[in-house]
Amino acid sequence: MVQESIAGHQQDLAARLLAEAGMTLLARNWRCGRAGEIDIVARDGDVVVVCEVKTRRAGLFEHPMAAVTPTKADRLRRLAECWLDRHGGSPPGGVRIDLVGVVLPRRGAPLVEHARGVA
Template structure:
């Protein structure tokens, strides 16, 4: 299986997990020239921009550690573009990470703040 198929499979797993937690999935794989957002969801009043990371084993580090400053910056810029494009001016937002390490799913709410 190639990396894209593996990633899609785990993004589907993460979306199903978030739905079970009560979130409504608005959009998946939003892309623009500034970056990509794996899952955009609603959690009550919040619009949630979610990055999904998967690691089969911990040999190359944990999945959550893969969301470094540069990745946070690209996600933040893509989120800003999404908000402007869809006319959201005053909606509260947050940035979450769903880290999948082997069979373990970890949902990190408010994983990071907007990064310029």
């Protein structure tokens, strides 16, 4: 339960960052059957953005930006296709896959980074 609460808080930080960047949030934790889940779906102008949110504690593991492996990128592409199929097809600007990385330091506020077009 505590882990879910932490993950939810990190997604709140990511959603706020994307909204402050001018994006419109369309969905959070959107599931497509057994294919998996998209953490955040947003619109950036005429582009649909599928956003993965990854959180790491500072110093213990690899940086969250290293989390999108080729396997993960393929899964995110399949999920993006599923989203488009269920929501009217591809928008004029296409689809972009972004990553929001959250690093939790031992002290102080989390560091939140947004990388566009990671896959």
